[in-house]
Amino acid sequence: MADADRERWDRRFATVGPGTPGPPSALVGREDLVPTTGAALDLACGRGTVAVWFAGRGLTTTAVDVSPEALRLTAALAEARGVAVTTVRADLDDGLSVTGPFDVVVCQRFRDPRLYAGLIELLVPGGLLVVSVLSTAGDEGGSYRAGPGELRSAFGHLDVLVDEEGNGEAHLVARVP
Ligand SMILES: C[S@@+](CC[C@H](N)C(=O)[O-])C[C@H]1O[C@@H](n2cnc3c(N)ncnc32)[C@H](O)[C@@H]1O
Incomplete structure:
Protein backbone atom coordinates (compact mmCIF):
# COMPACT_ATOMS: atom_id res chain seq x y z
CA MET A 1 0.00 0.00 0.00
CA ALA A 2 1.19 3.50 -0.73
CA ASP A 3 2.18 5.56 2.32
CA ALA A 4 -0.43 8.13 1.31
CA ASP A 5 -3.22 5.54 1.56
CA ARG A 6 -2.09 4.34 4.98
CA GLU A 7 -1.85 7.95 6.17
CA ARG A 8 -5.38 8.53 4.89
CA TRP A 9 -6.66 5.64 7.01
CA ASP A 10 -4.64 6.86 9.98
CA ARG A 11 -6.14 10.34 9.68
CA ARG A 12 -9.63 8.90 9.49
CA PHE A 13 -9.15 6.73 12.58
CA ALA A 14 -7.50 9.58 14.48
CA THR A 15 -10.75 11.56 14.25
CA VAL A 16 -13.22 8.84 15.24
CA GLY A 17 -13.85 7.51 18.68
CA PRO A 18 -13.89 3.91 19.81
CA GLY A 19 -16.43 1.60 18.27
CA THR A 20 -18.88 -0.75 19.94
CA PRO A 21 -18.13 -4.48 19.84
CA GLY A 22 -20.45 -6.44 17.62
CA PRO A 23 -20.60 -9.40 15.24
CA PRO A 24 -19.72 -9.07 11.56
CA SER A 25 -22.67 -7.64 9.59
CA ALA A 26 -23.21 -10.96 7.81
CA LEU A 27 -23.70 -12.71 11.15
CA VAL A 28 -26.19 -10.34 12.77
CA GLY A 29 -29.05 -12.58 13.82
CA ARG A 30 -26.85 -15.60 13.12
CA GLU A 31 -24.41 -15.20 16.00
CA ASP A 32 -24.84 -18.84 17.01
CA LEU A 33 -22.74 -19.83 13.98
CA VAL A 34 -19.69 -18.45 15.78
CA PRO A 35 -17.94 -20.89 18.12
CA THR A 36 -17.15 -19.92 21.69
CA THR A 37 -13.73 -21.56 21.78
CA GLY A 38 -10.82 -21.67 19.36
CA ALA A 39 -9.03 -19.00 17.34
CA ALA A 40 -10.39 -16.12 15.28
CA LEU A 41 -8.77 -13.80 12.76
CA ASP A 42 -10.13 -10.37 11.78
CA LEU A 43 -8.42 -9.03 8.64
CA ALA A 44 -8.43 -5.27 8.00
CA CYS A 45 -9.96 -4.95 11.45
CA GLY A 46 -10.44 -1.18 11.55
CA ARG A 47 -11.44 -0.11 15.06
CA GLY A 48 -11.58 -3.73 16.15
CA THR A 49 -15.28 -3.92 16.90
CA VAL A 50 -15.56 -7.42 15.43
CA ALA A 51 -12.27 -8.61 16.92
CA VAL A 52 -13.27 -7.48 20.42
CA TRP A 53 -16.68 -9.11 20.02
CA PHE A 54 -14.95 -12.40 19.10
CA ALA A 55 -12.64 -12.12 22.10
CA GLY A 56 -15.59 -11.44 24.38
CA ARG A 57 -17.24 -14.56 23.01
CA GLY A 58 -14.27 -16.64 24.15
CA LEU A 59 -12.16 -16.88 21.01
CA THR A 60 -8.40 -16.30 21.01
CA THR A 61 -8.38 -13.38 18.59
CA THR A 62 -5.88 -11.83 16.21
CA ALA A 63 -6.63 -8.53 14.47
CA VAL A 64 -4.67 -7.33 11.43
CA ASP A 65 -4.60 -3.87 9.87
CA VAL A 66 -2.16 -1.62 8.04
CA SER A 67 -3.11 1.44 10.09
CA PRO A 68 -1.38 1.93 13.45
CA GLU A 69 -4.27 4.20 14.47
CA ALA A 70 -6.77 1.43 13.76
CA LEU A 71 -4.73 -0.99 15.84
CA ARG A 72 -4.44 1.54 18.65
CA LEU A 73 -8.24 1.85 18.75
CA THR A 74 -8.55 -1.94 18.64
CA ALA A 75 -6.18 -2.40 21.57
CA ALA A 76 -7.92 0.36 23.56
CA LEU A 77 -11.35 -1.17 22.95
CA ALA A 78 -10.08 -4.60 24.00
CA GLU A 79 -8.60 -3.17 27.19
CA ALA A 80 -11.79 -1.26 27.96
CA ARG A 81 -13.82 -4.45 27.56
CA GLY A 82 -11.35 -6.54 29.56
CA VAL A 83 -10.44 -8.94 26.77
CA ALA A 84 -7.23 -9.83 24.96
CA VAL A 85 -6.75 -9.23 21.24
CA THR A 86 -3.40 -9.71 19.51
CA THR A 87 -2.88 -6.84 17.06
CA VAL A 88 -0.68 -7.29 14.00
CA ARG A 89 0.35 -4.47 11.70
CA ALA A 90 0.57 -5.79 8.17
CA ASP A 91 -0.04 -4.59 4.64
CA LEU A 92 -2.41 -7.08 3.02
CA ASP A 93 -1.27 -5.83 -0.38
CA ASP A 94 1.82 -7.93 0.37
CA GLY A 95 -0.30 -11.02 1.03
CA LEU A 96 -1.52 -12.82 4.14
CA SER A 97 1.30 -12.58 6.64
CA VAL A 98 -0.43 -14.55 9.40
CA THR A 99 -0.31 -18.28 9.88
CA GLY A 100 -3.31 -20.30 10.90
CA PRO A 101 -5.11 -22.37 11.46
CA PHE A 102 -8.12 -20.42 12.67
CA ASP A 103 -11.64 -21.53 13.52
CA VAL A 104 -13.09 -18.27 12.20
CA VAL A 105 -11.71 -15.85 9.60
CA VAL A 106 -13.44 -12.54 8.88
CA CYS A 107 -12.62 -10.02 6.19
CA GLN A 108 -15.22 -7.27 6.24
CA ARG A 109 -15.26 -4.16 4.03
CA PHE A 110 -11.79 -4.76 2.65
CA ARG A 111 -11.68 -6.30 -0.81
CA ASP A 112 -8.73 -7.98 -2.45
CA PRO A 113 -9.64 -10.97 -4.64
CA ARG A 114 -5.96 -12.00 -4.68
CA LEU A 115 -6.40 -13.05 -1.05
CA TYR A 116 -9.51 -15.20 -1.51
CA ALA A 117 -7.80 -18.58 -1.95
CA GLY A 118 -5.48 -17.86 0.97
CA LEU A 119 -8.39 -17.10 3.29
CA ILE A 120 -9.64 -20.66 2.88
CA GLU A 121 -6.22 -22.10 3.64
CA LEU A 122 -6.12 -20.27 6.97
CA LEU A 123 -9.13 -22.22 8.26
CA VAL A 124 -9.42 -25.58 9.99
CA PRO A 125 -11.81 -28.13 8.46
CA GLY A 126 -15.26 -26.99 9.57
CA GLY A 127 -13.94 -23.46 10.11
CA LEU A 128 -16.14 -20.45 9.42
CA LEU A 129 -15.33 -17.90 6.71
CA VAL A 130 -17.08 -14.51 6.70
CA VAL A 131 -16.45 -12.10 3.82
CA GLY A 147 -19.02 -7.55 -9.51
CA PRO A 148 -22.12 -9.72 -9.28
CA GLY A 149 -21.37 -13.23 -8.08
CA GLU A 150 -17.73 -12.56 -7.18
CA LEU A 151 -17.95 -14.12 -3.71
CA ARG A 152 -20.03 -17.08 -4.90
CA SER A 153 -17.49 -17.67 -7.66
CA ALA A 154 -14.57 -17.63 -5.20
CA PHE A 155 -16.18 -19.55 -2.35
CA GLY A 156 -19.12 -21.45 -3.85
CA HIS A 157 -17.30 -24.77 -3.53
CA LEU A 158 -17.41 -24.43 0.26
CA ASP A 159 -20.46 -25.22 2.39
CA VAL A 160 -22.19 -21.87 1.81
CA LEU A 161 -24.47 -20.73 4.65
CA VAL A 162 -25.15 -17.15 3.57
CA ASP A 163 -24.84 -15.63 0.09
CA GLU A 164 -26.42 -12.19 -0.17
CA GLU A 165 -25.96 -9.31 -2.60
CA GLY A 166 -27.75 -6.00 -2.78
CA ASN A 167 -27.75 -2.38 -1.65
CA GLY A 168 -24.14 -2.07 -2.72
CA GLU A 169 -22.84 -4.89 -0.54
CA ALA A 170 -22.12 -8.60 -0.86
CA HIS A 171 -21.87 -11.04 2.04
CA LEU A 172 -20.81 -14.66 2.07
CA VAL A 173 -20.56 -16.99 5.05
CA ALA A 174 -19.30 -20.52 4.50
CA ARG A 175 -17.77 -23.50 6.24
CA VAL A 176 -14.65 -25.17 4.94
CA PRO A 177 -15.41 -28.87 4.33
C1 LIG B 1 -13.66 0.16 5.53
S1 LIG B 1 -12.50 -0.24 6.79
C2 LIG B 1 -13.20 -1.75 7.43
C3 LIG B 1 -12.83 -1.98 8.85
C4 LIG B 1 -13.53 -3.18 9.51
N1 LIG B 1 -13.21 -4.43 8.84
C5 LIG B 1 -15.02 -2.97 9.56
O1 LIG B 1 -15.76 -3.69 8.92
O2 LIG B 1 -15.44 -2.06 10.29
C6 LIG B 1 -11.12 -0.86 5.86
C7 LIG B 1 -9.93 -1.22 6.71
O3 LIG B 1 -8.94 -1.80 5.87
C8 LIG B 1 -7.67 -1.34 6.28
N2 LIG B 1 -6.78 -1.49 5.13
C9 LIG B 1 -6.87 -0.85 3.94
N3 LIG B 1 -5.88 -1.27 3.12
C10 LIG B 1 -5.19 -2.21 3.81
C11 LIG B 1 -4.06 -3.03 3.49
N4 LIG B 1 -3.46 -2.95 2.31
N5 LIG B 1 -3.61 -3.89 4.43
C12 LIG B 1 -4.22 -3.98 5.65
N6 LIG B 1 -5.27 -3.23 6.01
C13 LIG B 1 -5.76 -2.37 5.08
C14 LIG B 1 -7.89 0.10 6.71
O4 LIG B 1 -6.89 0.57 7.55
C15 LIG B 1 -9.25 -0.03 7.39
O5 LIG B 1 -9.09 -0.34 8.75
Missing part, protein backbone atom coordinates in the same frame (compact mmCIF):
# COMPACT_ATOMS: atom_id res chain seq x y z
CA SER A 132 -18.26 -8.82 3.19
CA VAL A 133 -17.34 -6.42 0.40
CA LEU A 134 -18.75 -3.42 -1.38
CA SER A 135 -20.56 -4.62 -4.47
CA THR A 136 -21.92 -3.26 -7.72
CA ALA A 137 -25.18 -5.07 -6.89
CA GLY A 138 -27.64 -2.28 -6.22
CA ASP A 139 -25.01 0.41 -6.62
CA GLU A 140 -23.48 2.46 -9.40
CA GLY A 141 -20.23 0.59 -9.40
CA GLY A 142 -16.58 1.47 -9.18
CA SER A 143 -13.42 -0.46 -9.82
CA TYR A 144 -12.99 -1.27 -6.12
CA ARG A 145 -16.43 -2.93 -5.88
CA ALA A 146 -17.07 -6.63 -6.43
Whole structure:
Protein backbone atom coordinates (compact mmCIF):
# COMPACT_ATOMS: atom_id res chain seq x y z
CA MET A 1 0.00 0.00 0.00
CA ALA A 2 1.19 3.50 -0.73
CA ASP A 3 2.18 5.56 2.32
CA ALA A 4 -0.43 8.13 1.31
CA ASP A 5 -3.22 5.54 1.56
CA ARG A 6 -2.09 4.34 4.98
CA GLU A 7 -1.85 7.95 6.17
CA ARG A 8 -5.38 8.53 4.89
CA TRP A 9 -6.66 5.64 7.01
CA ASP A 10 -4.64 6.86 9.98
CA ARG A 11 -6.14 10.34 9.68
CA ARG A 12 -9.63 8.90 9.49
CA PHE A 13 -9.15 6.73 12.58
CA ALA A 14 -7.50 9.58 14.48
CA THR A 15 -10.75 11.56 14.25
CA VAL A 16 -13.22 8.84 15.24
CA GLY A 17 -13.85 7.51 18.68
CA PRO A 18 -13.89 3.91 19.81
CA GLY A 19 -16.43 1.60 18.27
CA THR A 20 -18.88 -0.75 19.94
CA PRO A 21 -18.13 -4.48 19.84
CA GLY A 22 -20.45 -6.44 17.62
CA PRO A 23 -20.60 -9.40 15.24
CA PRO A 24 -19.72 -9.07 11.56
CA SER A 25 -22.67 -7.64 9.59
CA ALA A 26 -23.21 -10.96 7.81
CA LEU A 27 -23.70 -12.71 11.15
CA VAL A 28 -26.19 -10.34 12.77
CA GLY A 29 -29.05 -12.58 13.82
CA ARG A 30 -26.85 -15.60 13.12
CA GLU A 31 -24.41 -15.20 16.00
CA ASP A 32 -24.84 -18.84 17.01
CA LEU A 33 -22.74 -19.83 13.98
CA VAL A 34 -19.69 -18.45 15.78
CA PRO A 35 -17.94 -20.89 18.12
CA THR A 36 -17.15 -19.92 21.69
CA THR A 37 -13.73 -21.56 21.78
CA GLY A 38 -10.82 -21.67 19.36
CA ALA A 39 -9.03 -19.00 17.34
CA ALA A 40 -10.39 -16.12 15.28
CA LEU A 41 -8.77 -13.80 12.76
CA ASP A 42 -10.13 -10.37 11.78
CA LEU A 43 -8.42 -9.03 8.64
CA ALA A 44 -8.43 -5.27 8.00
CA CYS A 45 -9.96 -4.95 11.45
CA GLY A 46 -10.44 -1.18 11.55
CA ARG A 47 -11.44 -0.11 15.06
CA GLY A 48 -11.58 -3.73 16.15
CA THR A 49 -15.28 -3.92 16.90
CA VAL A 50 -15.56 -7.42 15.43
CA ALA A 51 -12.27 -8.61 16.92
CA VAL A 52 -13.27 -7.48 20.42
CA TRP A 53 -16.68 -9.11 20.02
CA PHE A 54 -14.95 -12.40 19.10
CA ALA A 55 -12.64 -12.12 22.10
CA GLY A 56 -15.59 -11.44 24.38
CA ARG A 57 -17.24 -14.56 23.01
CA GLY A 58 -14.27 -16.64 24.15
CA LEU A 59 -12.16 -16.88 21.01
CA THR A 60 -8.40 -16.30 21.01
CA THR A 61 -8.38 -13.38 18.59
CA THR A 62 -5.88 -11.83 16.21
CA ALA A 63 -6.63 -8.53 14.47
CA VAL A 64 -4.67 -7.33 11.43
CA ASP A 65 -4.60 -3.87 9.87
CA VAL A 66 -2.16 -1.62 8.04
CA SER A 67 -3.11 1.44 10.09
CA PRO A 68 -1.38 1.93 13.45
CA GLU A 69 -4.27 4.20 14.47
CA ALA A 70 -6.77 1.43 13.76
CA LEU A 71 -4.73 -0.99 15.84
CA ARG A 72 -4.44 1.54 18.65
CA LEU A 73 -8.24 1.85 18.75
CA THR A 74 -8.55 -1.94 18.64
CA ALA A 75 -6.18 -2.40 21.57
CA ALA A 76 -7.92 0.36 23.56
CA LEU A 77 -11.35 -1.17 22.95
CA ALA A 78 -10.08 -4.60 24.00
CA GLU A 79 -8.60 -3.17 27.19
CA ALA A 80 -11.79 -1.26 27.96
CA ARG A 81 -13.82 -4.45 27.56
CA GLY A 82 -11.35 -6.54 29.56
CA VAL A 83 -10.44 -8.94 26.77
CA ALA A 84 -7.23 -9.83 24.96
CA VAL A 85 -6.75 -9.23 21.24
CA THR A 86 -3.40 -9.71 19.51
CA THR A 87 -2.88 -6.84 17.06
CA VAL A 88 -0.68 -7.29 14.00
CA ARG A 89 0.35 -4.47 11.70
CA ALA A 90 0.57 -5.79 8.17
CA ASP A 91 -0.04 -4.59 4.64
CA LEU A 92 -2.41 -7.08 3.02
CA ASP A 93 -1.27 -5.83 -0.38
CA ASP A 94 1.82 -7.93 0.37
CA GLY A 95 -0.30 -11.02 1.03
CA LEU A 96 -1.52 -12.82 4.14
CA SER A 97 1.30 -12.58 6.64
CA VAL A 98 -0.43 -14.55 9.40
CA THR A 99 -0.31 -18.28 9.88
CA GLY A 100 -3.31 -20.30 10.90
CA PRO A 101 -5.11 -22.37 11.46
CA PHE A 102 -8.12 -20.42 12.67
CA ASP A 103 -11.64 -21.53 13.52
CA VAL A 104 -13.09 -18.27 12.20
CA VAL A 105 -11.71 -15.85 9.60
CA VAL A 106 -13.44 -12.54 8.88
CA CYS A 107 -12.62 -10.02 6.19
CA GLN A 108 -15.22 -7.27 6.24
CA ARG A 109 -15.26 -4.16 4.03
CA PHE A 110 -11.79 -4.76 2.65
CA ARG A 111 -11.68 -6.30 -0.81
CA ASP A 112 -8.73 -7.98 -2.45
CA PRO A 113 -9.64 -10.97 -4.64
CA ARG A 114 -5.96 -12.00 -4.68
CA LEU A 115 -6.40 -13.05 -1.05
CA TYR A 116 -9.51 -15.20 -1.51
CA ALA A 117 -7.80 -18.58 -1.95
CA GLY A 118 -5.48 -17.86 0.97
CA LEU A 119 -8.39 -17.10 3.29
CA ILE A 120 -9.64 -20.66 2.88
CA GLU A 121 -6.22 -22.10 3.64
CA LEU A 122 -6.12 -20.27 6.97
CA LEU A 123 -9.13 -22.22 8.26
CA VAL A 124 -9.42 -25.58 9.99
CA PRO A 125 -11.81 -28.13 8.46
CA GLY A 126 -15.26 -26.99 9.57
CA GLY A 127 -13.94 -23.46 10.11
CA LEU A 128 -16.14 -20.45 9.42
CA LEU A 129 -15.33 -17.90 6.71
CA VAL A 130 -17.08 -14.51 6.70
CA VAL A 131 -16.45 -12.10 3.82
CA SER A 132 -18.26 -8.82 3.19
CA VAL A 133 -17.34 -6.42 0.40
CA LEU A 134 -18.75 -3.42 -1.38
CA SER A 135 -20.56 -4.62 -4.47
CA THR A 136 -21.92 -3.26 -7.72
CA ALA A 137 -25.18 -5.07 -6.89
CA GLY A 138 -27.64 -2.28 -6.22
CA ASP A 139 -25.01 0.41 -6.62
CA GLU A 140 -23.48 2.46 -9.40
CA GLY A 141 -20.23 0.59 -9.40
CA GLY A 142 -16.58 1.47 -9.18
CA SER A 143 -13.42 -0.46 -9.82
CA TYR A 144 -12.99 -1.27 -6.12
CA ARG A 145 -16.43 -2.93 -5.88
CA ALA A 146 -17.07 -6.63 -6.43
CA GLY A 147 -19.02 -7.55 -9.51
CA PRO A 148 -22.12 -9.72 -9.28
CA GLY A 149 -21.37 -13.23 -8.08
CA GLU A 150 -17.73 -12.56 -7.18
CA LEU A 151 -17.95 -14.12 -3.71
CA ARG A 152 -20.03 -17.08 -4.90
CA SER A 153 -17.49 -17.67 -7.66
CA ALA A 154 -14.57 -17.63 -5.20
CA PHE A 155 -16.18 -19.55 -2.35
CA GLY A 156 -19.12 -21.45 -3.85
CA HIS A 157 -17.30 -24.77 -3.53
CA LEU A 158 -17.41 -24.43 0.26
CA ASP A 159 -20.46 -25.22 2.39
CA VAL A 160 -22.19 -21.87 1.81
CA LEU A 161 -24.47 -20.73 4.65
CA VAL A 162 -25.15 -17.15 3.57
CA ASP A 163 -24.84 -15.63 0.09
CA GLU A 164 -26.42 -12.19 -0.17
CA GLU A 165 -25.96 -9.31 -2.60
CA GLY A 166 -27.75 -6.00 -2.78
CA ASN A 167 -27.75 -2.38 -1.65
CA GLY A 168 -24.14 -2.07 -2.72
CA GLU A 169 -22.84 -4.89 -0.54
CA ALA A 170 -22.12 -8.60 -0.86
CA HIS A 171 -21.87 -11.04 2.04
CA LEU A 172 -20.81 -14.66 2.07
CA VAL A 173 -20.56 -16.99 5.05
CA ALA A 174 -19.30 -20.52 4.50
CA ARG A 175 -17.77 -23.50 6.24
CA VAL A 176 -14.65 -25.17 4.94
CA PRO A 177 -15.41 -28.87 4.33
C1 LIG B 1 -13.66 0.16 5.53
S1 LIG B 1 -12.50 -0.24 6.79
C2 LIG B 1 -13.20 -1.75 7.43
C3 LIG B 1 -12.83 -1.98 8.85
C4 LIG B 1 -13.53 -3.18 9.51
N1 LIG B 1 -13.21 -4.43 8.84
C5 LIG B 1 -15.02 -2.97 9.56
O1 LIG B 1 -15.76 -3.69 8.92
O2 LIG B 1 -15.44 -2.06 10.29
C6 LIG B 1 -11.12 -0.86 5.86
C7 LIG B 1 -9.93 -1.22 6.71
O3 LIG B 1 -8.94 -1.80 5.87
C8 LIG B 1 -7.67 -1.34 6.28
N2 LIG B 1 -6.78 -1.49 5.13
C9 LIG B 1 -6.87 -0.85 3.94
N3 LIG B 1 -5.88 -1.27 3.12
C10 LIG B 1 -5.19 -2.21 3.81
C11 LIG B 1 -4.06 -3.03 3.49
N4 LIG B 1 -3.46 -2.95 2.31
N5 LIG B 1 -3.61 -3.89 4.43
C12 LIG B 1 -4.22 -3.98 5.65
N6 LIG B 1 -5.27 -3.23 6.01
C13 LIG B 1 -5.76 -2.37 5.08
C14 LIG B 1 -7.89 0.10 6.71
O4 LIG B 1 -6.89 0.57 7.55
C15 LIG B 1 -9.25 -0.03 7.39
O5 LIG B 1 -9.09 -0.34 8.75
